[in-house]
Amino acid sequence: MSSFNLDVFFRPRNVALIGASSKQGSxxxxxxxxxxxxxxKDKLFLVNPRGxxxxxxxxxxxxxxxxxxxxxxxxxxxxxxxxxxxxxLGKKGCRGAIILSIAMGSGAGSLAEEAAKVGARYHMxxxxxNTIGVLSPAAxxxxxxxxxxxxxxxxxxxxxxxAIVTSVAEWASHxxxxxxxxxxxxxxxxxxxxxxxxxxxxxxxxxxxxLYIENIRDARKFMTSARAAAxxxxxxxxxxxxxxQGLAAVxxxxxxxxxxxxxxxxxxxxxxxxxxxxxxxIFYAVETLTHTRxxxxxxxxxxxxxxxxxxxxxxxxxxxxxxxxxxxxxxxxSLDAILPEGWSRNNPVYIVTDADxxxxxxxxxxxxDDKGVHAVLGxxxxxxxxxxxxxxxxxxxxxxxxxxxxxxxxxxxxxxxGGGPDLVKLYEDAxxxxxxxxxxxxxxxxxxxxxxxxxxxxMLMPPALGTFQPDYEEARTVIDEALMEGHxxxxxxxxxxxxxxxxxPMAASHAAxxxxxxxxxxxxxxxxxxxxxxxIDSPDIRxxxxxxxxxxxxxxxxxxxxxxxxVLERAKEAYPDADIKGVTVHPMIRKPHAIELLAGMMVDEVxxxxxxxxxxxxxxxxxxxxxxxxxPLDLLSARAMIEKTRVNRRLEGYRDTAPCDKGAxxxxxxxxxxxxxxxxxIQELDFNPVLADANGNVIADARVRVAQVDAHEHPxxxxxxxxxxxxxxxxxxxxxxxxxxxxxxxxxxxxxxPAFFDRVTDDDMRLRFFSSxxxxxxxxxxxxxxxxxARSMAFIAVDQKNGExxxxxxxxxxxxxxxxxxxxxxxxxxxxxxxGWMLMKLILAYAEKDGFKEVEGEVLRSNQTMRQMxxxxxxxxxxxxxxxDLVRMIFKVPEISKRIAKLI
Numbered sequence: 001m002s003s004f005n006l007d008v009f010f011r012p013r014n015v016a017l018i019g020a021s022s023k024q025g026s027x028x029x030x031x032x033x034x035x036x037x038x039x040x041k042d043k044l045f046l047v048n049p050r051g052x053x054x055x056x057x058x059x060x061x062x063x064x065x066x067x068x069x070x071x072x073x074x075x076x077x078x079x080x081x082x083x084x085x086x087x088x089l090g091k092k093g094c095r096g097a098i099i100l101s102i103a104m105g106s107g108a109g110s111l112a113e114e115a116a117k118v119g120a121r122y123h124m125x126x127x128x129x130n131t132i133g134v135l136s137p138a139a140x141x142x143x144x145x146x147x148x149x150x151x152x153x154x155x156x157x158x159x160x161x162x163a164i165v166t167s168v169a170e171w172a173s174h175x176x177x178x179x180x181x182x183x184x185x186x187x188x189x190x191x192x193x194x195x196x197x198x199x200x201x202x203x204x205x206x207x208x209x210x211l212y213i214e215n216i217r218d219a220r221k222f223m224t225s226a227r228a229a230a231x232x233x234x235x236x237x238x239x240x241x242x243x244x245q246g247l248a249a250v251x252x253x254x255x256x257x258x259x260x261x262x263x264x265x266x267x268x269x270x271x272x273x274x275x276x277x278x279x280x281x282i283f284y285a286v287e288t289l290t291h292t293r294x295x296x297x298x299x300x301x302x303x304x305x306x307x308x309x310x311x312x313x314x315x316x317x318x319x320x321x322x323x324x325x326x327x328x329x330x331x332x333x334s335l336d337a338i339l340p341e342g343w344s345r346n347n348p349v350y351i352v353t354d355a356d357x358x359x360x361x362x363x364x365x366x367x368x369d370d371k372g373v374h375a376v377l378g379x380x381x382x383x384x385x386x387x388x389x390x391x392x393x394x395x396x397x398x399x400x401x402x403x404x405x406x407x408x409x410x411x412x413x414x415x416x417x418g419g420g421p422d423l424v425k426l427y428e429d430a431x432x433x434x435x436x437x438x439x440x441x442x443x444x445x446x447x448x449x450x451x452x453x454x455x456x457x458x459m460l461m462p463p464a465l466g467t468f469q470p471d472y473e474e475a476r477t478v479i480d481e482a483l484m485e486g487h488x489x490x491x492x493x494x495x496x497x498x499x500x501x502x503x504x505p506m507a508a509s510h511a512a513x514x515x516x517x518x519x520x521x522x523x524x525x526x527x528x529x530x531x532x533x534x535x536i537d538s539p540d541i542r543x544x545x546x547x548x549x550x551x552x553x554x555x556x557x558x559x560x561x562x563x564x565x566x567v568l569e570r571a572k573e574a575y576p577d578a579d580i581k582g583v584t585v586h587p588m589i590r591k592p593h594a595i596e597l598l599a600g601m602m603v604d605e606v607x608x609x610x611x612x613x614x615x616x617x618x619x620x621x622x623x624x625x626x627x628x629x630x631x632p633l634d635l636l637s638a639r640a641m642i643e644k645t646r647v648n649r650r651l652e653g654y655r656d657t658a659p660c661d662k663g664a665x666x667x668x669x670x671x672x673x674x675x676x677x678x679x680x681x682i683q684e685l686d687f688n689p690v691l692a693d694a695n696g697n698v699i700a701d702a703r704v705r706v707a708q709v710d711a712h713e714h715p716x717x718x719x720x721x722x723x724x725x726x727x728x729x730x731x732x733x734x735x736x737x738x739x740x741x742x743x744x745x746x747x748x749x750x751x752x753x754p755a756f757f758d759r760v761t762d763d764d765m766r767l768r769f770f771s772s773x774x775x776x777x778x779x780x781x782x783x784x785x786x787x788x789x790a791r792s793m794a795f796i797a798v799d800q801k802n803g804e805x806x807x808x809x810x811x812x813x814x815x816x817x818x819x820x821x822x823x824x825x826x827x828x829x830x831x832x833x834x835x836g837w838m839l840m841k842l843i844l845a846y847a848e849k850d851g852f853k854e855v856e857g858e859v860l861r862s863n864q865t866m867r868q869m870x871x872x873x874x875x876x877x878x879x880x881x882x883x884x885d886l887v888r889m890i891f892k893v894p895e896i897s898k899r900i901a902k903l904i
Contacts, residue, residue: 012071015044017046019031019075031144035143068092075098094122099126100145119190132186133146144184159212160212168283180206201229209233211273213238219606219720220722223790227458230273230458262628264607296374300323300376304378306381307344316439321446338359356385376412381417395414414432461747475501490706492584507698508587516561530588531554531555538580564583599613608719612626625645639666642665665697680709680718742798745784753785760828811846813852818853826839848893860886870889871889875890
């Protein structure tokens with residue numbers, strides 16, 4: 001259901017408490033008191049079978065006695081009565097219920113599952129069970145048994161732990177930090193993390209989202225919501241279970257799958273969220289995000305009256321990957337005029353130990369005037385000359401004065417060395433981020449910088465991979481034949497065929513049953529390459545070198561025969577029960593300065609396929625230098641994956657060793673990504689070693705594990721991020737005979753838009769964007785081309801001959817995946833050729849196939865062409881009550897099935 005009806009938990013019209021109690025110390029009584037302290041006394045229904053009165057309000061004996069439509073219910077009763085109560089609430093039109101009851105079980109047949117089914121029948125959203133509830137400070141609603149109501153503000157907190165909600169609420173109340181809402185999800189029988197991410201992402205009052213995670217059940221739903229939320233606003237998260245012991249505790253308590261923590265890290269990074277690792281860091285993040293919206297750049301200036309403290313801050317900044325601003329000559333001159341001899345004449349700006357707060361204020365102002373400075377860290381150590389309170393007033397006054405006269409201001413991060421509550425209040429009232437130590441301040445700054453970097457990564461346009469087309473049929477034959485023969489691992493010969501089909505660089509393999517055949521097969525290899533390699537051929541022996549199952553550098557057929565015989569004997573001795581087919585013979589790859597790398601894929605039980613890249617060789621488990629990423633990959637994400645590893649430094653070259661071709665490595669990872677997207681049968685890839693140097697790379701050894709899959713299941717179902725849906729690619733012919741290739745939009749299509757818009761008239765721009773303005777930014781076009789195929793779709797039509805963009809159509813789905821908003825645009829010089837009609841029919845067919853119930857769009861009332869086309873397709877026209885210049889075109893998708901043959 002996603003975000004449907006979630007507003008009821010934060011802004012209900014009324015509240016019913018089932019389980020109200022007069023008993024002091026009970027949850028039922030705590031809930032009554034919390035609700036009465038807010039703004040819901042006149043909108044509150046209390047239910048208790050005993051009846052009577054409580055706190056001046058009547059006690060209804062049952063839900064049926066309430067003579068009103070209930071909006072939000074809080075259920076705090078014994079588990080056996082919950083399902084019946086949800087049924088009664090559904091009949092009363094209840095839109096949402098918070099189930100506080102514990103021990104309701106999980107899975108089929110449990111009380112929790114039965115409650116969920118009843119709730120779904122009445123379109124009622126259920127939060128919990130086993131939750132402390134919801135705090136909505138802005139609405140004056142404490143629908144929980146939290147001991148603090150929370151302050152109103154612009155942060156949203158989503159937590160799988162009730163204790164985290166109360167801890168953060170209490171800390172925030174002491175530090176004047178406010179929230180739009182704080183939610184404890186409990187056992188997530190209905191409302192889950194993704195639902196709440198969608199809600200807070202779309203809530204205009206929420207500026208940033210805090211997230212506490214223990215586990216994720218639906219990886220695709222989570223990733224779709226997380227990516228959408230992170231594009232809209234900062235998302236700071238903390239996840240427990242970083243180590244195996246913690247994972248075991250979470251799994252035993254929640255009975256849920258728990259993926260490896262490094263896979264979670266890869267998922268969070270791919271979504272653009274910022275991960276923290278402690279409650280203290282959450283509080284730092286809250287402090288920073290409360291007072292700092294965004295920076296215009298990463299460069300920080302430090303102003304301090306202590307050289308040692310300033311240098312310490314620089315150390316912390318470097319460790320966090322931050323940038324120290326370079327002061328301009330004009331700034332240096334300004335500081336020379338106001339600071340005494342002996343100041344640092346550099347950044348950090350050391351204003352000398354005897355500085356008073358006037359000097360501190362003047363130095364801060366001079367630094368703010370520097371356009372190369374994007375933020376300032378203020379450090380003032382108290383002394384007999386100036387106190388921390390005086391320094392704080394200086395900062396506050398400076399910001400107020402500069403705002404009044406319109407002078408440049410940049411965010412200030414203040415370190416309050418000493419001082420008490422009055423000092424905190426001074427900074428809070430002035431909306432200035434403040435911290436106890438330089439390390440805390442730098443940590444806070446890092447959240448803003450990391451979010452900026454994450455947003456930049458989300459908006460990058462990846463380069464196109466080119467015109468590479470794999471030999472899909474050859475790859476399909478290799479995999480199908482192996483599965484028909486009952487093999488779960490491809491043999492060396494089949495591996496080389498599979499990799500060749502995808503242009504992955506691996507020398508051909510030749511299978512031999514015995515030493516004599518090995519020598520015969522080696523003859524042409526030796527003639528062409530000068531040396532050969534012999535390897536044991538057995539699906540049961542994974543680490544061949546561990547048993548002497550690999551012999552390198554064989555220069556004649558006799559040596560090949562001897563090596564083959566010895567390899568077979570060693571394998572039989574080490575693994576007497578193994579299925580030993582023989583040996584394989586390969587060319588000897590000579591790359592004297594090559595670096596040994598690892599590339600592969602595994603299937604995580606939560607996130608599905610996960611790709612890995614790093615340092616390879618026999619010591620890979622010891623070195624443990626690797627980076628993970630969720631496919632599908634493009635060239636940019638593949639390059640980023642490579643550059644996260646320590647071995648990347650060696651790839652860039654050193655001393656007399658030339659840099660490796662990282663572009664070729666990135667392309668290899670992208671082709672691997674495409675292969676696992678095309679073939680869900682592939683369960684594991686292990687390319688080790690991959691030998692890389694300046695001339696490219698080659699896969700020296702590879703292992704591919706496969707398994708049968710459900711033929712009726714979509715091949716992309718296992719992916720946390722839905723890959724490119726190539727099945728929608730098609731060729732069409734326009735009325736003028738032009739051949740058009742229509743396919744789903746890809747990020748690299750951004751490069752096609754400028755030339756396309758150059759051939760769109762101002763009037764057509766106005767009809768599509770309701771404005772004729774042409775200053776469409778990179779960020780704007782990136783949002784058009786970077787499609788989350790799990791939620792939305794966009795098709796682009798390109799000329800088959802010259803690759804020019806001719807038109808596009810898109811369907812932007814809501815969080816519930818029930819309604820989608822369409823938009824279509826055709827190059828102005830192509831009108832009348834049937835392009836718009838063709839694209840509209842295609843997007844409607846996609847909507848039906850993908851389960852949308854309704855397609856709608858806003859159209860200018862004067863756009864008669866679009867209105868006539870939509871009406872011919874079966875859209876209904878509805879006037880917009882808020883804007884007489886607009887009409888809404890609405891299509892009921894189920895009706896497509898009656899005409900589907902005409903639409904395809």
